[in-house]
Amino acid sequence: MAIVWSREEIVEAVRTYLLRSGAITDGFSAAEVVAEPDNLLVTFRWRRDPNVYAVEVRFPTAPISPWTGLPVTSADEWAADALSSLAEELATGLVSRSRRKVRDGYVVLDARNAPDVCPPGFHLSPVPLVGAPSLPRRLRRRGTYVTWGSSEELVPLPASETGTWLAEAGMDVRVPHRLIAEDRLACWLQAYVNNDSGHPDVGHAVASWEDTRHTIARLDLVHIQPGVPTEVRGALARLAVRMVTEDGALHVVTAIDLPELHELGFRPTTAGELTFDTIGLAPGTAH
Numbered sequence: 176m177a178i179v180w181s182r183e184e185i186v187e188a189v190r191t192y193l194l195r196s197g198a199i200t201d202g203f204s205a206a207e208v209v210a211e212p213d214n215l216l217v218t219f220r221w222r223r224d225p226n227v228y229a230v231e232v233r234f235p236t237a238p239i240s241p242w243t244g245l246p247v248t249s250a251d252e253w254a255a256d257a258l259s260s261l262a263e264e265l266a267t268g269l270v271s272r273s274r275r276k277v278r279d280g281y282v283v284l285d286a287r288n289a290p291d292v293c294p295p296g297f298h299l300s301p302v303p304l305v306g307a308p309s310l311p312r313r314l315r316r317r318g319t320y321v322t323w324g325s326s327e328e329l330v331p332l333p334a335s336e337t338g339t340w341l342a343e344a345g346m347d348v349r350v351p352h353r354l355i356a357e358d359r360l361a362c363w364l365q366a367y368v369n370n371d372s373g374h375p376d377v378g379h380a381v382a383s384w385e386d387t388r389h390t391i392a393r394l395d396l397v398h399i400q401p402g403v404p405t406e407v408r409g410a411l412a413r414l415a416v417r418m419v420t421e422d423g424a425l426h427v428v429t430a431i432d433l434p435e436l437h438e439l440g441f442r443p444t445t446a447g448e449l450t451f452d453t454i455g456l457a458p459g460t461a462h
Contacts (some may be wrong), residue, residue: 178238180250185206185234186210188254189217200262202421217261218281221270223423225454228270229281232257257393268292270415277455293415294406297377298369299414301362302338305329341365344376350396351381359383361392362418366399366407377403380411382419385428392419394429394436409435420453427451 180188186208192198202222209216214231221228232241240247242260247253261269264286272292273284293299295306306329334355338348354360366378378399385391394415399408412435416427427448429436441449 176238178235179204180253181366182234184211184250186215188250189215189258190230190429191253191356192251192258193217198262199258200265203262203265207430216281216283218257221265222421224270224421225423225425226282226420229278229283230261230262230264230269231283231285254307260312270421271414282455286349292410293369294404294410296369297366297407297410298373299364299366299410301418302341302365302379303332304337304360305331308336314450325392338363338365338379341376344400346376346379346398346400351379354381354395359400361389361422362415364411364415364418366403366411376400377409378407380415389423390425392422392424393425394427394431397431397433397435405435408433409438412436413439416453424453427453 185194190208193208199219204220206218206220206227209218209229211231211353214233216229216231217228218229220226235253238247238253239245240253240256242256242263247256269284269286272289273286274289275285276283334352338351338353342348346427351360351363361382361384362380363382364380365376366380367373367376380398381396382392383393383395385393394412397408397412397415399405399411412433416439419427427441428444429441430446430448432449436449436451439451441451446448
């Protein structure tokens with residue numbers, strides 16, 4: 176069945192939906208809807224990320240929801256489902272996992288056939304920094320307490336109680352503990368084997384803020400345990416850069432010199448360090 180709505184009606188329906196408060200998800204700020212020959216280009220800002228992102232949404236050729244696959248009866252209904260699908264993608268890491276290309280000043284995201292953020296057999300996640308101290312320590316390790324504890328119970332954990340399982344696995348946690356104490360920690364990631372127990376822990380990465388405006392981040396540490404594939408180290412570095420970018424970093428600097436950082440796009444500086452410009456293509460995501 177052919178659609179009876181014009182492309183102008185579809186564009187207007189998408190624009191109207193985007194203007195609704197909370198229509199998409201936290202961190203999303205709509206910029207514009209651009210009509211192209213075959214697609215709508217929905218442009219937006221994401222959290223404090225300095226980039227303007229865009230996703231291509233194909234114009235419908237049938238009155239079918241692009242989200243559920245069920246029939247829809249109006250351009251408004253189609254637009255609501257198209258943008259609900261976008262909200263679901265954003266909530267599951269669209270900005271982090273997509274391939275990217277720069278076009279007309281936008282970073283166009285494409286999640287099709289994009290590589291996994293986590294290498295096969297491993298998982299990456301933030302090291303929990305808040306929790307409900309009343310819950311058993313074993314529940315803190317993966318952040319389970321964040322969903323099990325009530326919001327009233329969640330409090331910042333003392334630095335000495337964060338990442339203790341990494342220390343027990345033989346990893347040095349003095350750098351992140353110092354940065355927590357100095358209130359400069361930007362992100363702390365952990366890597367572990369992706370199995371039912373989440374053991375063993377195999378690596379971690381740490382980034383900090385160099386300035387009070389949080390525009391320059393430093394990659395302080397990227398570590399993997401002996402025998403762990405170097406792909407895990409590259410994935411830790413890539414995710415750390417993406418996380419500080421989403422928090423507003425314009426540049427990432429580091430004194431660490433690893434092959435994976437050069438592959439991600441870090442370049443030498445005259446100061447003998449490496450630097451990465453977060454505006455444009457994110458590390459390792461170009462077509």
